[in-house]
Amino acid sequence: MTVTVRFAPSPTGRIHIGNARTALFNWLFAMNNKGRFIQRFDDTDIARSKQEFSDAILYDLHWLGIFPDATEYQSRRFEIYDAAVERLKAAGVVYACYETPEELDLRRKVRRTRGLPPVYGREALALSPEQIAEYQADGRRPHWRFLLPNFSSDPLQPERTEVHWNDLVRGEETVDLASLSDPVLVREDGTYLYTLPSVVDDIEMGVSHVIRGDDHVTNTGVQIALFQALAAEPPVFGHHNLLTTASGEGLSKRTGALSIESLRESGIEPMAVASLAVLVGTSENVAAVPTMGELAERFDAPATSKSAAKFDPDELFVLNRTLLHHLPFAEAQDRLIVLGVSDDKAEPFWLAVRGNLDRLADAVSWWRILREGPQEKPEFSDGDRDFLGQAFDLLPEEPWSGTIWKDWTGKVREATGRKGKALFMPLRLALTGLPSGPELADLLPLMGREGTMARRP
Known part of the structure; x- marks a missing residue:
């Protein structure tokens, strides 16, 4: 079996260093196992997903040194998802629901006041044909939920049903399906939420390992059940810890915090980003690793901590300086030419100044000093x-x-x-x-x- 992984962001903004962590974990795992890396855009949210973000994400990945073996778009695969839904309907494990968001919110509040978990009570399964006809006459269109296999005979009487898996990162994991709501697979307008397309694509694309953030641990219990409902063997799952700022704040594409684009524009080297994104929050010391091959040798998914990985963005600049101070001229040459550093003095100049640079572009000021003299005349006694x-x-x-x-x-x-x-x-x-x-x-x-x-x- 060929190891196949995927990185599947929603193209609704620029990716940040936390997203890059997931992409790099998958890329390095594929490298170490001579496997395939699929770049998949989970763009079923047509209103928010944009091609410009997809293109920007690919550019960011290439800059980091990640080159997918294939690129896929979920928005182009709706017929495949439609067929899967029909199979699930035929099997009786997908059912129509007519509640409005306001009604669902009220039910959750009622359950909380009764000390019950705010999960969906499967009221739609008890609707009579007359009630359904009335809803339809009122213009209500159904959304469709997946019936979790957490009951013996009566779905209105769920019971503890454990799903177990050996997580690639976290070890043995368990999710109780009775603690969860039946997930909505299809919205009222016929568009798909994340869950079904993700599982169907993993099956269709032969994904063998799903490596993602640990905010998806609970989702995995649901998805394993959905894999089984579609008569497919679930992949191996691995959930790494998330990156947060030193103060514990999460990262968001919406705020643009520490986006790969902003880091690139501020002069950070790609391997500084990769080194920090991969090594922070693991048993490895965070250090500047000069090549992706060397980083792959140091990468060990099970060595990742279960707690959130806090990092200081200033570490990026420390790593950046270390990389630049040892960067061979042959690797810097093309970029120096773009900056105007290109005559027969370029190589000895680079070797002379690289140890004083915070960013490669800082070499330009020293090149001017070399050729033109001090940019501001100093005052002397x-x-x-x-x-x-x-x-x-x-x-x-x-x-x-x-x-x-x-x-x-x-x-x-x-x-x-x-x-x-x-x-x-x-x-x-x-x-x-x-x-x-x-x-x-x-x-x-x-x-x-x-x-x-x-x-x-």
């Missing part, structure tokens, strides 16, 4: 100005060796008696305009004697 005059007089003629910075500052130290910060800080300010930055021993050869002398105050 009279003493420092005199010192710099002496120092620049001592700048050796070319050709220069790799020890030019050491050779020059050695001569300046002997001539002026300055050392330490009093020696190096005025030189750094004159050459770069900034009090800190890359090693001047690396930058000076790139400036050349002419470029260096042009910075003389």
